[in-house]
Amino acid sequence: MLVGLALGNGGARVDARELVAQAVRAEAAGLDSVWVMDRWLRPHAAVDMPGVPVPVTLPAEAYSCVFDPIETLTFIAARTERVLLGTSAINALYHPPVLLARRLATVDQLSEGRVIAGLTSGWMAEEFAVAGVPRERTGVALDDHVAAMRAVWGPDPVTHSGAHYEIPAADIGPKPLQSNGIPVVIGYTTPAGARRAARVGDGIHPYRNDFDSLAADIAVAAGKPVVLRTDVGAGILSGSAEQWSDALARLAELGVAHVLVAGAQPEDLAAAARTLR
Helix, strand or coil: CCCEEEEEEEEECHHHHHHHHHHHHHHCCCCEEEEECCCCCCCCCCCCCCCCCCCCCHHHHHHHCCHHHHHHHHHHHHHHHEEEECCCCEHHHCCHHHHHHHHHHHHHHHCCCCEEEECCCCCCCCHHHHHHHHHHCCCCCHHHHHHHHHHHHHHCCCECCCCCEEEEEEEECCCCCCCCCCCEEEECCCHHHHHHHHHHHHECCCCCCCCHHHHHHHHHCCCCCCEEEECCCCCCCCCHHHHHHHHHHHHHHHHHEEEECCCCHHHHHHHHHCCCC
């Protein structure tokens, strides 16, 4: 099982130098990957959140300032040599698939083939509005979006004709350095999203803090890799750093292929991960 660190590229006060330094420390400590989040804005008014019956005021610390994930990974790529570079997760439908595919392929070339594309549909109505994309595309258009991106990563001439996206026959580059294209893992918040992730993605990308929900995700994955995101201090990784080793071992036994952890110090997480080797 690979073990990675979710970097703090979002919050009310993000320190750019510390953000990059944390990624460098993660590689030096022996972690396998670093990951960055995506969020476009924090509305001042309460928002409708999936699965929550009443509007919610979003916390300022989470979304007030989010460094763009692709630009951030590009800078980190120049400062590291080995660590994998993941997005957890880009709201794909806010972006034209050709543009997003080219940007990710560019980072893959510059990093010598280290990119993992964590993608999701997005859920916030206010973000869909500023992106100029109908919110009705949530979920249903993601299949077509990923197919269009994979077409861009394939051989020229690229062509794609789908329900939501059209690409005329054209040469489009750069292509990813990875010969099979950039691996795509799909994040989700609903049972339908979980099934879509298993169908469309190269892996599924649940955000879970309890083993019961994770077990349900693994059952849905149908053999595809599970790339789990979880938080320090929550149910899966509760307790002290010395106790994380047992939790990581249990994740490996369950069949999780890759876990990324938010809120950890790189050296503490790497020390716990070494017991798996």
